[in-house]
Amino acid sequence: MKKLINDPEDVVDEMLDGMEVAYPDRLRRLDGTNVMVREDAPVDGKVAIVSGGGSGHEPTHAGYIGDGMLDGAAAGEVFTSPTADELSEMIQATDSGEGVLCVVKNYEGDVMNFETAAEMAEMEGVEDVEQVVVNDDVAVEDSLYTSGRRGVAGTILVHKVAGAAANRGDDLEEVARLAEKMIDNVRTMGTALTSCVTPEKGEPTFDLGDDEIELGIGIHGEPGTERVDIMPADEIAEELTGQVIEDLDPDAGQEVVTIVNGMGGTPLMELFVLNRKVQALMDEHDLEVWDAMVGDYMTSLDMMGASITVATVDDELKELLAAEADTPALKR
Amino acid sequence: MKKLINDPEDVVDEMLDGMEVAYPDRLRRLDGTNVMVREDAPVDGKVAIVSGGGSGHEPTHAGYIGDGMLDGAAAGEVFTSPTADELSEMIQATDSGEGVLCVVKNYEGDVMNFETAAEMAEMEGVEDVEQVVVNDDVAVEDSLYTSGRRGVAGTILVHKVAGAAANRGDDLEEVARLAEKMIDNVRTMGTALTSCVTPEKGEPTFDLGDDEIELGIGIHGEPGTERVDIMPADEIAEELTGQVIEDLDPDAGQEVVTIVNGMGGTPLMELFVLNRKVQALMDEHDLEVWDAMVGDYMTSLDMMGASITVATVDDELKELLAAEADTPALKR
Numbered sequence: 001m002k003k004l005i006n007d008p009e010d011v012v013d014e015m016l017d018g019m020e021v022a023y024p025d026r027l028r029r030l031d032g033t034n035v036m037v038r039e040d041a042p043v044d045g046k047v048a049i050v051s052g053g054g055s056g057h058e059p060t061h062a063g064y065i066g067d068g069m070l071d072g073a074a075a076g077e078v079f080t081s082p083t084a085d086e087l088s089e090m091i092q093a094t095d096s097g098e099g100v101l102c103v104v105k106n107y108e109g110d111v112m113n114f115e116t117a118a119e120m121a122e123m124e125g126v127e128d129v130e131q132v133v134v135n136d137d138v139a140v141e142d143s144l145y146t147s148g149r150r151g152v153a154g155t156i157l158v159h160k161v162a163g164a165a166a167n168r169g170d171d172l173e174e175v176a177r178l179a180e181k182m183i184d185n186v187r188t189m190g191t192a193l194t195s196c197v198t199p200e201k202g203e204p205t206f207d208l209g210d211d212e213i214e215l216g217i218g219i220h221g222e223p224g225t226e227r228v229d230i231m232p233a234d235e236i237a238e239e240l241t242g243q244v245i246e247d248l249d250p251d252a253g254q255e256v257v258t259i260v261n262g263m264g265g266t267p268l269m270e271l272f273v274l275n276r277k278v279q280a281l282m283d284e285h286d287l288e289v290w291d292a293m294v295g296d297y298m299t300s301l302d303m304m305g306a307s308i309t310v311a312t313v314d315d316e317l318k319e320l321l322a323a324e325a326d327t328p329a330l331k332r
Numbered sequence: 333m334k335k336l337i338n339d340p341e342d343v344v345d346e347m348l349d350g351m352e353v354a355y356p357d358r359l360r361r362l363d364g365t366n367v368m369v370r371e372d373a374p375v376d377g378k379v380a381i382v383s384g385g386g387s388g389h390e391p392t393h394a395g396y397i398g399d400g401m402l403d404g405a406a407a408g409e410v411f412t413s414p415t416a417d418e419l420s421e422m423i424q425a426t427d428s429g430e431g432v433l434c435v436v437k438n439y440e441g442d443v444m445n446f447e448t449a450a451e452m453a454e455m456e457g458v459e460d461v462e463q464v465v466v467n468d469d470v471a472v473e474d475s476l477y478t479s480g481r482r483g484v485a486g487t488i489l490v491h492k493v494a495g496a497a498a499n500r501g502d503d504l505e506e507v508a509r510l511a512e513k514m515i516d517n518v519r520t521m522g523t524a525l526t527s528c529v530t531p532e533k534g535e536p537t538f539d540l541g542d543d544e545i546e547l548g549i550g551i552h553g554e555p556g557t558e559r560v561d562i563m564p565a566d567e568i569a570e571e572l573t574g575q576v577i578e579d580l581d582p583d584a585g586q587e588v589v590t591i592v593n594g595m596g597g598t599p600l601m602e603l604f605v606l607n608r609k610v611q612a613l614m615d616e617h618d619l620e621v622w623d624a625m626v627g628d629y630m631t632s633l634d635m636m637g638a639s640i641t642v643a644t645v646d647d648e649l650k651e652l653l654a655a656e657a658d659t660p661a662l663k664r
Contacts, residue, residue: 002525002545004602004638006564011605014565018604021611022624058600193334213334232338233346264599267633268390270336272350273343279353292354296628301599302636306336331663 001202003302008199012055012077019062023328026066034082035090036062037072047166047175048072048094051103051159052087053110054079056198056301057219063329064156069163070103070327078198078301079220081109087117092124099128099172101179103158105151106135107220128172132179134158136188136309138247139216139225150218153261153298153309154186156330157321164323182317187248189240190307192217192224192263196300215239219263219300233270237277240308245285250312252286257293257321259309264299266306271295274306282310290318297329333534335634340531344387344409351394355660358398366414367422368394369404379498379507380404380426383435383491384419385442386411388530388633389551395661396488401495402435402659410530410633411552413441419449424456431460431504433511435490437483438467439552460504464511466490468520468641470579471548471557482550485593485630485641486518489653492662496655514649519580521572522639524549524556524595528632547571551595551632565602569609572640577617582644584618589625589653591641596631598638603627606638614642622650629661 005011012034019036020029028039035052042048051061052074061073071094074082091100100121104114111133118129136154162179170178192214195204198221205221208214213236216225231239250256260275262268275294282289290313298307313321325332337343344366351368352361360371367384374380383393384406393405403426406414423432432453436446443465450461468486494511502510524546527536530553537553540546545568548557563571582588592607594600607626614621622645630639645653657664 002542002562002636004525004565004568004598004606006566006605011601014608015601015604018606018608018611018626022604022607022626056599056601058604063600193336210334230334233336234338236336265597265634265636266336267388267596267631268395268628269343269347269388269633272347272354272390273338274336274350275354276346276350279350294350294354296600299599301601302597304334304597304634 001197003199005199011199012075016075026328027062030089030093033086033089034075035072035086036065037090037093038065041071041094042096043071044096045098046096047098047172048096048100049103049162049166050090050094050100052082053105054081057299059329060298064159064327066325066327068167068323068325069159069330078200081107081113084113084116084120087113088120091117091121091126091129095126100126101162101172101175102129102131103155103162103179104131104133105155106133106148108147130172130176132176132183134183136186137218138187138189138243152188152190152219153259153307154188154311156297157186157257157311158182160325161317161320163325164320167323178320186309186311187244188307188309189243190217190305191215191236191240192303192305194265194304196221196303198301217305219298221300233273234277237274237281237308241278241281244308244310248310248312250287253288254312255288255290256282257291257311257313258282258289259293259297261298261307261309262296263303263305264296265302265304271306278308291321333529335531337531343531344407348407358660359394362421362425365418365421366407367404367418368397369422369425370397373403373426374428375403376428377430378428379430379504380428380432381435381494381498382422382426382432384414385437386413389630391661392630396491396659398659400499400655400657401491401662410532413439413445416445416448416452419445420452423449423453423458423461427458432458433494433504433507434461434463435487435494435511436463436465437487438465438480439482440479462504462508464508464515466515468518469550470519470521470575484520484522484551485591485639486520486643488629489518489589489643490514492657493649493652495657496652499655510652518641518643519576520639520641521575522549522637523547523568523572524635524637526597526636528553528635530633549637551630553632565605566609569606569613573610573613576640576642580642580644582619585620586644587620587622588614589623589643589645590614590621591625591629593630593639593641594628595635595637596628597634597636603638610640623653
């Protein structure tokens with residue numbers, strides 16, 4: 001295993017320390033936890049937006065903490081849910097009295113621990129905690145870690161919409177409605193050229209031949225739904241985009257946001273090659289691209305590969321997606 | 333070789349197409365060239381800042397095109413200098429009459445072609461073209477591709493300083509002076525855990541054992557200056573930072589900018605682990621960190637590894653580094 005780490009057991013703790021000293025004016029780590037919050041949390045007069053999940057998906061989630069997106073993010077160990085205790089501490093530390101919306105990726109451990117945490121926080125005096133569950137991955141209905149679909153790169157758009165709605169003063173019910181609307185409108189599918197290597201295990205989590213790729217991968221090192229021979233980028237784009245569009249079933253002329261998301265080990269050069277074809281496919285499907293995002297938003301450690309997200313947007317969602325945001329990983 | 337590409341011969345062309353459709357309001361590709369310019373180039377009343385070099389370092393350089401940074405960037409084939417013809421076209425397309433500053437990384441082909449291009453552009457009516465050469469890599473005095481030191485991740489700071497100075501209306505002579513000052517103040521050193529794989533060659537450009545890393549690598553797949561056993565991240569940080577600081581020789585109490593730069597295949601998690609130690613080392617050296625940047629700024633395709641940059645800054649440079657910038661890869 002070749003990684004720029006020290007003891008594998010310390011990797012999450014040391015990563016969070018390294019984030020905090022990179023953004024000391026923005027981020028604050030809650031003492032004795034793996035929870036990061038806005039430096040100025042709780043922010044008065046605003047619904048708080050929080051998220052969290054296993055580590056290994058950086059910049060998700062703590063990279064999206066800041067004005068217009070998240071108030072807090074809890075990091076579990078690599079590919080492991082944060083504990084309910086820590087999630088509850090995060091909810092309490094970010095609540096200003098206006099309530100807290102938890103944006104949860106659909107993995108059983110995450111959903112369960114956020115539910116428990118909400119109950120714990122309410123017992124500690126937080127009046128209102130709501131939860132929305134992101135399930136944008138069209139590849140599988142149930143997986144190793146989920147019942148129902150997994151939450152993957154589309155989560156970023158949910159952070160953005162919820163954060164912007166909270167920032168302009170919407171109440172918790174309205175913020176949750178808008179987050180749910182974004183979730184209903186977004187679909188994703190990914191491919192892996194290589195497995196990732198977790199620090200703890202030190203070897204690939206699945207084996208893939210030199211001329212094979214996996215379609216329909218998740219973000220936790222779980223294998224995909226189909227193993228195929230490696231194809232040119234344009235064919236991969238067609239395959240992934242085709243399944244996303246088929247499931248999303250948008251009207252002709254519909255405005256969309258696309259995300260070409262790198263899985264962590266993929267050069268930006270390749271993401272742009274993929275984006276070229278994705279944009280051509282949007283044109284073929286008579287979809288109007290309102291925003292095309294390209295980059296590493298939701299990763300899987302050092303995995304080579306990418307996911308393609310398509311989301312339909314209307315005026316209500318566009319206003320929120322375009323609103324100012326100032327976070328380490330996304331600025332608008 | 334596993335890459336998200338089509339024909340290796342088309343990779344730069346298709347990447348540039350993929351960039352242009354990602355940012356249609358920001359970037360414009362000059363017809364029949366691999367030159368990208370600001371959509372609104374030339375910008376009236378402002379010195380133009382341009383750069384360029386071989387592809388494979390994305391987001392460098394075209395990712396830094398935009399308000400407050402670059403007006404244009406020329407992409408050569410992978411790890412190959414752009415032609416003088418294309419560089420001349422870029423200079424002509426971005427000049428508003430206030431002159432053009434070329435920010436060149438110190439590689440023989442780049443320096444020579446930019447010099448030729450400046451002469452060509454001046455014959456075509458561009459009144460004033462200046463060139464600054466970035467040489468921040470402390471690893472080697474001469475290398476496979478350079479006489480003198482190589483230009484690496486510190487180049488980003490030179491783009492920022494020159495772009496901000498041009499934006500506030502400084503004339504060409506003053507913009508060049510400030511860019512030179514930034515160059516004088518910045519040092520970098522990198523390490524590779526793996527070689528990169530170029531699309532054309534399809535295999536690693538150097539071999540590295542499972543338990544070996546290279547210190548003092550460049551960004552063109554050239555091997556480093558020293559091959560050592562893999563070390564914990566903290567020791568790697570000490571080794572790289574130590575050499576950078578020794579060469580920079582800053583005064584105690586000096587303010588600095590640090591960059592922990594990923595080489596393309598390194599997860600962000602590992603860059604933050606490295607940054608944790610880099611910031612501790614700044615403290616040990618009694619240096620005051622004014623800004624800590626962490627991310628993929630100057631890459632080498634899919635290479636796993638990182639570089640560490642330290643730059644001393646004073647009020648004049650800080651004002652320019654803090655000024656607003658709005659580019660795909662860097663916003664302030």
